Amino acid sequence: MTQPPHPPWIPPERPDAPDPAGSLQGGLGSRRERRAARPRRRRWPIVAAVLASLLVIALGLGAMYAVFLGQTYDENRQTVDAGALPEVDGGPIDVLLLGSDSREGEGEADIGQRSDTMMLVHIPADRQEVFVISILRDSLVDIPGHGRTKVNAAFDIGGYPLAVDTVEQLLGAEVNHLVEIDFQGFRGLTQALGGVRVCNPQAFSSGQVNPSYYPRGPILLTDTAALRYVRERHAFAAGDVVRVQNQQRFVAAAMDRFLSPGILGNPARTGEVVTALSEHVSADDSLTSGEVVSLAWQLRGVDSEDLYMTTVAREGFGTGPNGEDVVLLDEAKLSDLVDALARDDVASYLREHDPEALGLKEEPAAAGAPGTAVVPAAVLPARAVSGVIAATGQQNPAEQASDGPAPALGEDVCDG
Numbered sequence: 001m002t003q004p005p006h007p008p009w010i011p012p013e014r015p016d017a018p019d020p021a022g023s024l025q026g027g028l029g030s031r032r033e034r035r036a037a038r039p040r041r042r043r044w045p046i047v048a049a050v051l052a053s054l055l056v057i058a059l060g061l062g063a064m065y066a067v068f069l070g071q072t073y074d075e076n077r078q079t080v081d082a083g084a085l086p087e088v089d090g091g092p093i094d095v096l097l098l099g100s101d102s103r104e105g106e107g108e109a110d111i112g113q114r115s116d117t118m119m120l121v122h123i124p125a126d127r128q129e130v131f132v133i134s135i136l137r138d139s140l141v142d143i144p145g146h147g148r149t150k151v152n153a154a155f156d157i158g159g160y161p162l163a164v165d166t167v168e169q170l171l172g173a174e175v176n177h178l179v180e181i182d183f184q185g186f187r188g189l190t191q192a193l194g195g196v197r198v199c200n201p202q203a204f205s206s207g208q209v210n211p212s213y214y215p216r217g218p219i220l221l222t223d224t225a226a227l228r229y230v231r232e233r234h235a236f237a238a239g240d241v242v243r244v245q246n247q248q249r250f251v252a253a254a255m256d257r258f259l260s261p262g263i264l265g266n267p268a269r270t271g272e273v274v275t276a277l278s279e280h281v282s283a284d285d286s287l288t289s290g291e292v293v294s295l296a297w298q299l300r301g302v303d304s305e306d307l308y309m310t311t312v313a314r315e316g317f318g319t320g321p322n323g324e325d326v327v328l329l330d331e332a333k334l335s336d337l338v339d340a341l342a343r344d345d346v347a348s349y350l351r352e353h354d355p356e357a358l359g360l361k362e363e364p365a366a367a368g369a370p371g372t373a374v375v376p377a378a379v380l381p382a383r384a385v386s387g388v389i390a391a392t393g394q395q396n397p398a399e400q401a402s403d404g405p406a407p408a409l410g411e412d413v414c415d416g
Contacts, residue, residue, distance in 0.1 A: 072271060074289040076278040082178040083161035085284055092344050093123040093295070094173045096164055098155065098180040116183070116231075117247070118151060118163070120171055124344050127298045131346040133171070133337070134311040136240055140318070140326040141170050148321055160284075170312075172338040177291075178284045183231055185280030186250075190226040192272040193257045197221070198229075198249045199414035202242070206232035221250065240327075248309060249414075255304050310350060310357045312337065 082096075099117030122131040137152040144165045146157055154166035164175045190196050203216040206228040214229060221229050230250050236242035263269045313333035320326040333353050340349035350357045 071289060072274045073278045073281070073292055076275060076281070078282040079285040080160050080178065080180065080282045082164055082175075082284040085164070085176055085178070085286060086174050087286075088176050091125045092341075093121075093176050094341075095121040095123075095177045095179060096167055096175045097121055098160075098163065098178070100180055100182050116152065117244075118167065120167060120173060120175075122173070122341060122346055123295075123299070124346075128302065129306045129308065129347070130299070130302060131350075132307065132309040133346075134244060134309070135167070135170070136244070136311065136314065136327045138240060138325065138327045139312065139314070139329055140320055141166060141329070144169055150320065150324065150326060170334075171341055173341050177287045179287065180282040181277070182280040183227060185277050186227045186230055187223050188276035188279065189254065189273065190222045192269070192276040193254060193263065195220045195222045196226060196250060196253045196257055198246075198253045200246075200249070201414045202236070204232065204235040206235060226250070244311070252304075255307070259304060308347075308350060308357050310346075310354045313353060 097117075097119040099119075116137055118135045118137065120133045120135070122133060124131075135151055137150065139151045140148055141151045142148055143151075143154050143157065144162065146153075146162075151166060151170070155163045158165075160178055160180075164178060167173070168175055197218060197220050200214050200216060200219050203214060205211045205213045207224075212225045212228050214225075230247045231243070232246070233239045233243035257263060258273060263273060313330040315328045315330040318326055318328045336353065337346075337349050340346050347358065
């Protein structure tokens, strides 16, 4: 189906705006140049990125499956009251993605539903690229009308409308749509995909009952093992920073798997994946199947190589007004990000502050750096391995994906 063209959107003039080609040598300003400069197998940056899954599905759609996806989405989704959201006017589209975690079926105390992940998906007016901007859950921010506290408190205090207001105030963007995904959806998603393979740089275990063990190197994730992989943070010294790194790996691998001929080229398998995810999706009432199909059509020229992920830069860790541990944001870089969003030129911000997000190779962190230390497999209990089997009913779905020798601890096994 053919959509009528949108009138051109003109970003507001910023006389003091930085030269978009000014940071790295040669500028690498165009989409084609950024893709050409990217290594064939690039490392994904450290970002909070699990909730790009809904967007990933849209990116992989051809017109052949768009209507089918819209119908499946409408049949399974739930609507939420996100307040009054501005309509899309042909300019950029900003979607707030929230991740919630009910901890259902994990044998843990009932802690209710929490907003654990928060991301802004920015789709430029030309619809040629997609930028995912993640906000660490413990970031110290101003909550409108409630002072300074952790960003994820906005949802607890005022629900979806206050979460939207908080992100709009933080990033200076107008949120057009809101989508929430429950982490439980990752169980069905990995089953529908036939498992998701990731390269895990740091061995760890997760789970209070029949814990799952994740060795260092290539592993296959399915069912409960996948759910635990994207939610675990207590096993790491840097907590949420490492957790979102693992979430990023999962999303990247799931995207590649979904876009493979075995899934996208098979309508039945495509339907299984979409159904598995959409059953755990809630959205604002204006994000109808028609909107999803329209967005998919506008993004028909975009593939996984045009998806760029970053995180709101942090200055370090500190203590909040009530004595809680918080993440302190880098205010100077945040100001630059706000300006880039206003100009609809997030790529210029990434060239200056996060070039690796554009696929430009950076030197890997030294072994033993804070927050990146590898836990030797020997210190993890042997029962953790059998715990994966007990949790999933399969033969060790988090097993090593190859029979090669274990890498040396100083080697970056996931650097392509």
